[in-house]
Amino acid sequence: MADKTILVAGTYDTKDEELGYLAEVIRGQGGCVLTMDVSVLGDPSQPADVSKHAVAEAGGSSIRAAIDSGDENTAMQIMGAGAAAVAQELYRQGRIDGVIVLGGTMGTDLALDLCAALPVGVPKYIVSTVAFSPLMPPERIPADVQMILWAGGLYGLNTICKASLSQAAGAVLGAARAVEPPERDRPLIGMTSFGKTVLRYMVALKPALEARGFEVAVFHATGMGGRAFESLAAQGAFAAVMDFAPQEVSNHLFGGLSAGADRMTNAGRAGIPQLVAPGCYDLVDFTGWQDTPAELKGRETHAHNRLLTSALLNADERRQVAQAVCGKLAAAKAPVAVLLPAGGCNEWDRPGAPLHDGEGLAAFCDEMRAFCPENAVLHDLDCHINDAAFADKALEILDSWIASGVVKTG
Structure with a gap:
């Protein structure tokens, strides 16, 4: 039949x-x-x-x-x-x-x-x-x-x-x-991240969010993952987003693995509340098996594997990323919370780690504070993005949104 x-x-x-x-x-x-x-x-x-x-x-x-x-x-x-x-x-x-x-x-x-x-x-x-x-x-x-x-x-x-x-x-x-079509029996939270070697907040956040009655979808922000994330955001599929790895914005600015010009815009257009943090904002990913792009030569790099290499942005470029992120968030039609972890934004970005640049991180944070749009609330955090304090703060903000009705749980 x-x-x-x-x-x-x-x-x-x-x-x-x-x-x-x-x-x-x-x-x-x-x-x-x-x-x-x-x-x-x-x-x-x-x-x-x-x-x-x-x-x-x-x-x-x-x-x-x-x-x-x-x-x-x-x-x-x-x-x-x-x-x-x-x-x-x-x-x-x-x-x-x-x-x-x-x-x-x-x-x-x-x-x-x-x-x-x-x-x-x-x-x-x-x-x-x-x-x-x-x-x-x-x-x-x-x-x-x-x-x-x-x-x-x-x-x-x-x-x-x-x-x-x-x-x-x-x-x-x-x-x-x-195929098992996506169910809509629980509100869905969309989260962006990378593997646990570089970003680890999802390890704590996923079970905590599920305990609150949410389904959680974590998108690998290497171009295609961001495309999927933005596609679902444009459809209004998420109750809220935790866009904690917007590196594809940096990639788009500087010729890396872009998810498109509309990255970090569709949730805001759809009226979806956004929690945002700058995971891996300081890196530009390029194809590891090709020659290093001319504009990225001479920088500190990290070969993640034979497919993917990351190059470190300088302070001026990080300021450009901050301005681009703030510009995208300014158009949002729902609440926005920006979490700014002053202790570093990926596991290679710690004092003593190979890609740490304290001056570059400070420049980025200063630019975020200067250009954060009026519709966003900026939370300065004295921790690293992979510390428990970061995940705790994200849950605290989400819980306040749930209590006020900004985020629906059913």
């Missing part, structure tokens, strides 16, 4: 055979298929469930306008916007349980928009000739998307590309069957 429905999307004028094969595999495993044509010039061999005309209209335009633009990039952006809108509405109506999109560079560009429109937890698969390529900037990659390289499949079916296509078809159907 067919149990889950997968949206199969692509340019049916040029990839009809390959898309048909994906649908055949899904149906052969007992799944249902809903097809969406995102082509512009040609037509599929059989009408799609969602036509290219419906897609273009959902993008606020028409196929004729896409053709008349005379520009394939403009045309595909029309279709990308429409495909995202259609997919989002189909999911809202309960008509699809997952999505798979097939494409080269054009189809992949569209697929990123389509998948980004669906909530975290909805199975999303992209079969692409440029999967895992540096062509895709991190800020465009949806938080929980899956990709597989469409090897040997640029034009027509063969045994090599069928191996990729059949894996992806089985994976998206299996994911749709197995």
